[in-house]
Amino acid sequence: MLFLRLFWQVPAVLLVFVILVFLVNECAVARPSRRVKDVPYVAASEPDFDAKRHVLDVYVPRRNAKELRPVVLFIHGGNWDSGSKNLYWFVGRRLAKQGVVAVVISYRLAPAIQVPGMADDCARALRWVQRHIAELRGDPARIFVMGHSAGGGLAALLATDQRLLDKWQLPRNVVKGAILDDPAGLDMFDYLKKMEYPGDDQYLVPFGQDSTVWRAVSPYFQVTAQCPPMLIYTGSRTYPSIASSTQKFHQRLRELGVKHEYKILPGKKHIGMVTQLFWQKNLIYRELLPFVGASSE
Template sequence: MHLSRLLALPALLLVAVLVLVANEMAQARPSRRFANLAYVPASEAGFDTERHRLDVYAPRRKAAKAYPVVVFIHGGNWNSGNKNFYSFIGRRLAKQGVVAVVINYRLAPGVQVPAMADDCARAVTWTYQHIAEYGGDPQRLFTMGHSAGGGLAALLAADNTLFTRRGLTANPVRGAILDDPAGLDMYDYLRKMQYAGDAQYLVPFGKDPAVWKAVSPLYYVTAATPPFLVFIGGETYPSIRDSSQKFRQKLKELGREPQFAVLPGKKHVPMVLQLYWQNNVIYQELLKFVGAGS
């Protein structure tokens, strides 16, 4: 490479960074962020000062009626991830007339998936009880997640006991948006153990098949389950492709066939990174799904 080209690289990188920063500022202006709100009382034994928190992104403009609400759950293989990385999703949803709630939850190896699901249910319960204070409509509350977060978002929509044991008389989730979801049927997946490295999942899921089934959304869906909007990447992992199709078929048999789309050429991680772009097809369908603007 010529010296002139080498010297040009930092300048080009600086321009790219400035463009991204300017774009983020433009996205941020129409929204307000309320950061690091505790969804578990700080006085409660076991309160995690980092993981038991969420951020609310609300549209700045006043509306004649309350906005729909989307609770976003990050992925990360059940052992990593942080809400702070996904502020771009909160900003873009708020800009388009949705109150977004982006949450943290405890991770492995500190806890296993049942505790993660309980954390997420507590975050949704907090949202249901408080989101009207931020302009959101608790009667139009949806869950959304990518990868491991997609599996948790599905479980929240399907397993009503996650909420009844927390004192709610009914499941507040009106639907779920799944972005390349993992964990829809870990009972089947962990019994087979057919891929290299699958033993790692015995850390977050444990070794009891009854637990694997208890946190698998596939075994909770019924004819009364709320609707699903599902996207998978055309080049995603075979396990995600297969379990998503299986989940789709189960819902279809129950008369609850989801909206389902395969995005050609997309691998697993780009399925969430594409949400950086406001006009992405997932946002287009999500806004209709949650009734934004209506």
């Protein structure tokens, strides 16, 4: 009987131990940075203002620096109908610990809004960063965009679609580079034309029925030789549609001479491509830091 009692206590003890280790680790990570939370990037007076979605968090390194720091704006994924900046605090903390001012945003989602409106939200967040990030010691001349999954596709739009930037009065060279982590939606025109996979009709909710819209929000069709450099990553075990569209996007960048690096990470599935960002020493961070020009802390 005593043995059984001890046996059932082991999982609870292990759980408490894991939680303690996690909390100690997070305290160590959070200490070198401070978070400025729930900053509206759309004016409350705007008719479409959404108090829950038009907000961002800024993660600022605590250590003083003589010069302004590079900025990474991170856009979350979630199938264009879910997700929040609040789930990706670890990206902000890890980047800030390594000398980057990180901005993690929320944006409006389907079915309330379709992808063109989401792209507008991301551009408006970028405009806020360009105008205000110097107040938090970020360099408005060194803004990079980053995203995973649907957020990767939206980040790619900010890096390729000049019409989107013009619409929101953003300078032509405002985005200095993009980091695309298992990006989705790079060519939704081709994807929705084919409808190859079960359940593909779900994407008609965020993308609508108009094929001209599918093309307009597909970064593949917006690429020009003037696009900024990019780091692009996919998992070897990600979804076939992401693997094929990213390969196609890579080929298009290469044809036009856009500077970029494209890597397939062995063994990684789609979700694992973002959860790996919990670990400070993973490959993406190691390559991101020199890419954005972060100084070692």
